[in-house]
Amino acid sequence: MAKQPQSTVAVNARLTKGSQKVLQLLEKRNSLSTAQEIHSLLRNEDESAPGLTTVYRALESLVALGLVQSVELGDGEKRFELVTPGEHHHHLVCERCRESIHLDQCLVEDLESAIKTKYGFAVTGHILEIFGVCKRCK
Amino acid sequence: MAKQPQSTVAVNARLTKGSQKVLQLLEKRNSLSTAQEIHSLLRNEDESAPGLTTVYRALESLVALGLVQSVELGDGEKRFELVTPGEHHHHLVCERCRESIHLDQCLVEDLESAIKTKYGFAVTGHILEIFGVCKRCK
DNA sequence: GTAGAATTGAAAATCATTTTCAAAAGCGAC
DNA sequence: GTCGCTTTTGAAAATGATTTTCAATTCTAC
Structure with a gap:
């Protein structure tokens, strides 16, 4: 199980x-x-x-x-x-093998307070996925 | 890009x-x-x-x-x-008024080399949009 | 001007997802 | 157990954005 x-x-x-x-x-x-x-x-x-x-x-x-x-x-x-x-997490998605690597840290969360300061915009959610070629498919 | x-x-x-x-x-x-x-x-x-x-x-x-x-x-x-x-750019999309603010800088591009180093993953593209409430709708 | 290629558009097809609605399953009271 | 009520389920139909089809129109080169 x-x-x-x-x-x-x-x-x-x-x-x-x-x-x-x-x-x-x-x-x-x-x-x-x-x-x-x-x-x-x-x-x-x-x-x-x-x-x-x-x-x-x-x-x-x-x-x-x-x-x-x-x-x-x-x-x-x-x-x-x-x-x-x-919780949530984002991915590095390989275009060749379609496998995805989980990112251990959210880029957007890290920037929420900077966005708040710079734009007066209160972040409530986001979409983030990164595409490319992984180590094995390289 | x-x-x-x-x-x-x-x-x-x-x-x-x-x-x-x-x-x-x-x-x-x-x-x-x-x-x-x-x-x-x-x-x-x-x-x-x-x-x-x-x-x-x-x-x-x-x-x-x-x-x-x-x-x-x-x-x-x-x-x-x-x-x-x-070129391309991302947005802060307001959930109230649906207006979007253009981001002048791409968070992902800034991190491409770090991603390459840490994961051996070569970034070719990405999706990134941020949702929340803008200054005016606050 | 004419033939062949590119562009257009209306209708039909596609495809993931949602809705509908009636049947089946779960559940508490007796 | 079983009656009555709510929840869950599923097949088929509906939805809605996008794509495909294919015949008609427009371009382009000669």
């Missing part, structure tokens, strides 16, 4: 079956996945797995709970992945 | 009529616009203006020429705006 952070276990009890299935899959995968990928993977191993609609709804509630984050890579398809509950 | 030394005027001569119309509109607007907004605005002032398909094709070629950039705000709709040819 996959390891789960304690808070995940606590929340898990309150999740619908569909959400639990989706969460379990994301725990195993640990990489960016589209809703449709999640759906097919679940259906592959169990033909009575949640339907696509339920997967979308599960993802929506997991994101709202802060257990999962939604990532935009600019291709019109949302990707999802587990996060440390309530 | 790659610089594009061609002058806008020089390029303009080679643009299709549709592209010229779209470019002219973007010059007037100077704010983030969706393809459909551009289309309606053009049609409002001239009912024989390019159709929606042509607007999409015009935007595609203007982006390829480096005269226009496409911006992703995470709502599944692409926005377009003029840029200094071959």
Whole structure:
């Protein structure tokens, strides 16, 4: 069985079956996945797995709970992945192998107070993803 | 990012009529616009203006020429705006009034060499938009 | 002017996502 | 258990931005 952070276990009890299935899959995968990928993977191993609609709804509630984050890579398809509950992170996405490296630090958070000072703008959220070629594909 | 030394005027001569119309509109607007907004605005002032398909094709070629950039705000709709040819910039997008402030400096470019050193990852592109509340809407 | 190439546009197709709505599952009261 | 009520589910239809198709129009070179 996959390891789960304690808070995940606590929340898990309150999740619908569909959400639990989706969460379990994301725990195993640990990489960016589209809703449709999640759906097919679940259906592959169990033909009575949640339907696509339920997967979308599960993802929506997991994101709202802060257990999962939604990532935009600019291709019109949302990707999802587990996060440390309530936190977020960004990626270096390799254009060759599509693997992504998690950044351990958020560039934007570091700059929020500078942005506040310079522009009088109070940051509440952001999108940041970096594309390029990873070490192995170089 | 790659610089594009061609002058806008020089390029303009080679643009299709549709592209010229779209470019002219973007010059007037100077704010983030969706393809459909551009289309309606053009049609409002001239009912024989390019159709929606042509607007999409015009935007595609203007982006390829480096005269226009496409911006992703995470709502599944692409926005377009003029840029200094071959350059790009990011925004502080106000969630209240939807106005956007151009950032004069790219946070990611500044970090490219650090990313290269730390992760062996060669950056080729990125998405970055910052959301929040602007000074006036505060 | 004419042939061949490029551009255009309306309608149809695509594709991720959302909505609808009726059936199934969960659940508390009795 | 079972009755009644709420929640969850899923298949199909709807949505909405974008892309494709393909025939008609416009350009361009000769």
